[in-house]
Amino acid sequence: MRVVLLGLPGSGKGTQAKLLASRNNVPHISTGDMLRAAVASGSDLGKRIKHVMDSGSLVSDDLVFEVLCDRLKSPDCATGYILDGFPRTLNQGELTTKLLAERGEKLNRVIYFEVPEAEVIERMKQRLAKEGRADDDEQTQLKRIEVYKRETEPLVDYYRERGLLSELDAMGDVENIYSRLAVLASADVSAA
Numbered sequence: 013m014r015v016v017l018l019g020l021p022g023s024g025k026g027t028q029a030k031l032l033a034s035r036n037n038v039p040h041i042s043t044g045d046m047l048r049a050a051v052a053s054g055s056d057l058g059k060r061i062k063h064v065m066d067s068g069s070l071v072s073d074d075l076v077f078e079v080l081c082d083r084l085k086s087p088d089c090a091t092g093y094i095l096d097g098f099p100r101t102l103n104q105g106e107l108t109t110k111l112l113a114e115r116g117e118k119l120n121r122v123i124y125f126e127v128p129e130a131e132v133i134e135r136m137k138q139r140l141a142k143e144g145r146a147d148d149d150e151q152t153q154l155k156r157i158e159v160y161k162r163e164t165e166p167l168v169d170y171y172r173e174r175g176l177l178s179e180l181d182a183m184g185d186v187e188n189i190y191s192r193l194a195v196l197a198s199a200d201v202s203a204a
């Protein structure tokens with residue numbers, strides 16, 4: 013199973029990606045988690061990207077793509093993966109299309125999480141209270157939403173034009189959303 017999850021920050025991609033990955037025995041690949049780990053480790057890479065992440069902007073395509081390519085080289089990615097938070101720009105989408113072609117792989121589905129903006133803002137407030145993520149504060153939230161609309165939303169049409177997009181009603185409780193997601197994500201696994 014090779015699936016991309018697309019949607020506003022706070023739309024529930026991370027929670028669903030973890031479930032989808034563990035229940036299908038494939039790795040959950042979150043570029044946000046990998047980049048946060050680099051920051052936490054205090055590595056040179058981490059030091060270079062901390063202020064970019066804290067401000068709600070995107071890390072450069074080249075850098076994130078390098079991190080992703082390294083991760084996909086691991087043997088656990090041979091049978092599939094759930095990509096959460098990547099691709100996030102049209103350029104990353106095109107790099108991914110080329111990379112998959114080189115690897116002789118196809119995406120099964122790109123799932124677009126549909127959640128109203130007001131709900132996402134509310135969820136991020138709750139996450140800030142619970143996890144204290146620096147980029148969840150109100151001003152940074154609004155910046156992340158603006159960046160999403162400008163940089164990431166064009167990927168919805170990019171994948172729709174390629175016949176890969178499925179829209180997911182991502183409102184409701186976690187298991188209800190998961191049951192809808194599981195159907196969409198495995199829609200044409202046999203084609204991959």
Ligand code: AMP
Pocket residue numbers: 021043044045047064065066068069070071072073076096097098099100101104147156
């Ligand atoms: P996330 O946890 O997916 O919301 O990502 C947190 C932050 O990591 C984002 O606001 C960006 O600064 C950075 N990031 C994660 N994935 C990407 C990506 N694919 N391209 C650029 N920046 C990213």
